[in-house]
Amino acid sequence: MATDTYTRIEDSAAGQKLAGPVGWLDDRLGLAAAGKKNLRKVFPEHWSFMLGEIALWSFVVLLLTGVFLTLWFVPSMAEVTYRGSYAPLYGIDMSEAYATTLNISFEVRGGLLIRQIHHWAAAMFIAAMFAHMLRVYFTGAYRKPREINWLIGVGLLGLGTIAGFSGYSLPDDLLSGTGLRFVNGLVRSIPLVGSYIEFFVFGGEFPGTMIIPRLYMAHILLIPAILLGLIGAHMLLLVYHKHTQWPGPGRTNDNVVGYPMLPVYMAKAGGFFFVVFGFLALMGALIQINPVWVYGPYNPAEVTAGSQPDWYMGWVEGAVRVMPALESTFFNRTWTWSVFMPGVLLMGVLFTALGLWPFIERWITGDDREHHLLERPRNAPVRTALGAAAISVYLVFLIGGGNDIIAIKFGMSLNAITWFVRIGIIVVPIIVFMVTKRICIALQRKDNADLTHGYETGVIDRSPSGGYAERHAPLPDGDQFALTSARERLPQLESEKPAATDEGGVRNPKFRKQSLRHKAREFYFDGSVDKPTSHEMDHAAEHLEGAGEHPVTQGEDFKGISHWGVPGDHEDH
Amino acid sequence: MRKLSTRRRHPIAGLLVIAFALVLAGALYSVVAPEPATAESASASEIEAGRELFLVGCASCHGLNAQGIETKAEHDGKPGNYGPSLIGVGAAAVGFQMETGRMPMAKTAPQVPVKSPNYSQEEIDQIAAYIASLAPGPSRPSDEYLDWESVDKEGVSAGGEFFRTNCTACHNSTGQGGALPDGRYAPSLVGVEPIHIYEAMLTGPQQMPVFSEEVLTPEEKLQVIAYIKQVQNQPTHGGVGGGGLGPVVDGMFVWIIGIGGLIGFAVWIGMHGTRVKKQ
Numbered sequence: 031m032a033t034d035t036y037t038r039i040e041d042s043a044a045g046q047k048l049a050g051p052v053g054w055l056d057d058r059l060g061l062a063a064a065g066k067k068n069l070r071k072v073f074p075e076h077w078s079f080m081l082g083e084i085a086l087w088s089f090v091v092l093l094l095t096g097v098f099l100t101l102w103f104v105p106s107m108a109e110v111t112y113r114g115s116y117a118p119l120y121g122i123d124m125s126e127a128y129a130t131t132l133n134i135s136f137e138v139r140g141g142l143l144i145r146q147i148h149h150w151a152a153a154m155f156i157a158a159m160f161a162h163m164l165r166v167y168f169t170g171a172y173r174k175p176r177e178i179n180w181l182i183g184v185g186l187l188g189l190g191t192i193a194g195f196s197g198y199s200l201p202d203d204l205l206s207g208t209g210l211r212f213v214n215g216l217v218r219s220i221p222l223v224g225s226y227i228e229f230f231v232f233g234g235e236f237p238g239t240m241i242i243p244r245l246y247m248a249h250i251l252l253i254p255a256i257l258l259g260l261i262g263a264h265m266l267l268l269v270y271h272k273h274t275q276w277p278g279p280g281r282t283n284d285n286v287v288g289y290p291m292l293p294v295y296m297a298k299a300g301g302f303f304f305v306v307f308g309f310l311a312l313m314g315a316l317i318q319i320n321p322v323w324v325y326g327p328y329n330p331a332e333v334t335a336g337s338q339p340d341w342y343m344g345w346v347e348g349a350v351r352v353m354p355a356l357e358s359t360f361f362n363r364t365w366t367w368s369v370f371m372p373g374v375l376l377m378g379v380l381f382t383a384l385g386l387w388p389f390i391e392r393w394i395t396g397d398d399r400e401h402h403l404l405e406r407p408r409n410a411p412v413r414t415a416l417g418a419a420a421i422s423v424y425l426v427f428l429i430g431g432g433n434d435i436i437a438i439k440f441g442m443s444l445n446a447i448t449w450f451v452r453i454g455i456i457v458v459p460i461i462v463f464m465v466t467k468r469i470c471i472a473l474q475r476k477d478n479a480d481l482t483h484g485y486e487t488g489v490i491d492r493s494p495s496g497g498y499a500e501r502h503a504p505l506p507d508g509d510q511f512a513l514t515s516a517r518e519r520l521p522q523l524e525s526e527k528p529a530a531t532d533e534g535g536v537r538n539p540k541f542r543k544q545s546l547r548h549k550a551r552e553f554y555f556d557g558s559v560d561k562p563t564s565h566e567m568d569h570a571a572e573h574l575e576g577a578g579e580h581p582v583t584q585g586e587d588f589k590g591i592s593h594w595g596v597p598g599d600h601e602d603h
Numbered sequence: 604m605r606k607l608s609t610r611r612r613h614p615i616a617g618l619l620v621i622a623f624a625l626v627l628a629g630a631l632y633s634v635v636a637p638e639p640a641t642a643e644s645a646s647a648s649e650i651e652a653g654r655e656l657f658l659v660g661c662a663s664c665h666g667l668n669a670q671g672i673e674t675k676a677e678h679d680g681k682p683g684n685y686g687p688s689l690i691g692v693g694a695a696a697v698g699f700q701m702e703t704g705r706m707p708m709a710k711t712a713p714q715v716p717v718k719s720p721n722y723s724q725e726e727i728d729q730i731a732a733y734i735a736s737l738a739p740g741p742s743r744p745s746d747e748y749l750d751w752e753s754v755d756k757e758g759v760s761a762g763g764e765f766f767r768t769n770c771t772a773c774h775n776s777t778g779q780g781g782a783l784p785d786g787r788y789a790p791s792l793v794g795v796e797p798i799h800i801y802e803a804m805l806t807g808p809q810q811m812p813v814f815s816e817e818v819l820t821p822e823e824k825l826q827v828i829a830y831i832k833q834v835q836n837q838p839t840h841g842g843v844g845g846g847g848l849g850p851v852v853d854g855m856f857v858w859i860i861g862i863g864g865l866i867g868f869a870v871w872i873g874m875h876g877t878r879v880k881k882q
Binding site for chain 2: 075076077078079080081083084117118119120121122135136142143146149150153154157158161204205298301302305306309310313314315316317318319320321323324325326329331332333334335336337338339340341342344431432433434435437438442443444445446
């Protein structure tokens, strides 16, 4: 980069013109001091760090398009007769909410486009939050000091789901009313208080006349306000903690290697906003989503085949669909387990497990250090396997939620799919757990083999006796550092086994708790492979010394293959 | 008049009045009552030709006289059907089953699938005439109740209201079809001939309930057909549709196109740092 033409900004023509107004602002707002620190804030570079950004920008798009929709939407359940341009519903009685949604779709200029962008952005917002959460989970980025930010993230996910659901229910079409009825059933299934909560939420019997205005208030005011606050807190903590980074040359637990906010990330993040916005606009323009007009107005007596929630509620739908009928009567009250357990309880279990996980893991590992370097998924095999098993649970339930669509599209029996889900929900996660754990351990062994025996160069030597052997070469130093620096040493589990009594025969009062934790540690670290010791590394260096030399010349430009499997002479291009 | 009034107590007078009232009621009924869409009279030779075809192609399951064949195995305490009785099913049932290729049935399955018809139109008409001759049953609708394009706006939306109340629970709001238990299904209504939609309502094949001419008049059936056709023939406002299958497909689009595409962009942005620039 040529620096000889550099002009200081205060000497440039523009700088001299701006000096007055900028100085005026700085005197009153003190922006220079804050900006000096934050505009130089360094962020590391990796594509997976941009998943959360997709969620953030989708949220911005949601706010922008949502404002437009509020200009036309009337959240009222008052009955009107439709006289708009959509002929197949002409003259039908419907709620004002539905009529104005049709109006947005068919009469308002650009209304359908904005409605579709809004809906795609909502689905994308939650999908991106999921993807971001999985990234954070699988790389251990939630470890100290980021547990609270993880909790905020779990809160964002829950609130995002509620925001999505409340929006899904607003148009008051047959599909959204059916979804509302589903949630009404979930609320009712709560033992003892269910029917009271239902009356409180709906202002009487379902559907009543209150629920749309109430959901509207929640959807456009309450939930976005809380979401905004939490997103702000999430980002502030991100700045305060600094961003995590992948281990690599020059990267330690105490620094951040990357680019400053201004100008690099300002440009990148700003550019990514336009990419996300453009993507959502394209989807809104090209792909139909939620064609409310074909469903017709909501009428509790009607339903349509293929009624589904949006994808993020599909797993709950699936759990409810496959749950065997189970109902009992205690104390003169009906306890509808077949709705309460797969619906309310399951969601409670998911969010509780998500929230508790960092603390559970910390209790198991006893790890109280700060972590700013990410862990590769393979280096925490049980964590990775648990995550993969959780994803499989989610997917199997999702299959249950779409069982009718799968049955009709693939010519399968609805009942067979239901039974697959019932059995699969127990069997599949176990298989996924075991397979994932073994894959992780195998990859750890592969890393160790590369470190101690070098990588395979692709150069085959023939010995004078006629045998063939592939030559290995030591990994570049940077790669060796990246593979070993952030990898934790495994604990010596055998030596820390708790004893029921000490040498003097005195009973250990904490024995039960200690042995439970010991069992958890054995489970967590089972099969994990430790990184090579420095002695092994020294031995390897000695062993691999001179591996590049060969009695037969192979030409100046021959470089074997790299440890990525790329021919060596391609690596530099 | 006097002559009439003096004879009002004549022994036959009461009978005459009753006879007159009966004739009047009958005449009124024939005018007011919903008439079957058509009642084509078939010639004896057509019926005979139909019987010949029936004996060759249908009697092995439905019995030599179309009385059906019962199996020994019982379902819910009733004998099962090898082939059900066709006495009284009418020409409409024959037309629906044979023109959509459901009959003759290729194999036993939870539900008879649609396939291309095995019989020519003339042969189907002959078999229909034969079945219709066995006992009165629903006949095939006339063309005036199939011309769905003649239905006005109010008629279409009235048909839609009926469709949403009675049909969408199985057939989906745009008639894409839906799953039923044990491998059965409500078939897709896309591209189905109006006459077959009409006859399906009239005869209630397989899982479907019967909507007789008394329950749903021919005009109302035509409105339902008009709604189905209108909803299916309208452009997919708002872009490429997910096949009318609802949010499951939307979720798939979000993950594959949305998240997949944006991760592609994220990788692209991540690769183009100042440091990653080639020396």
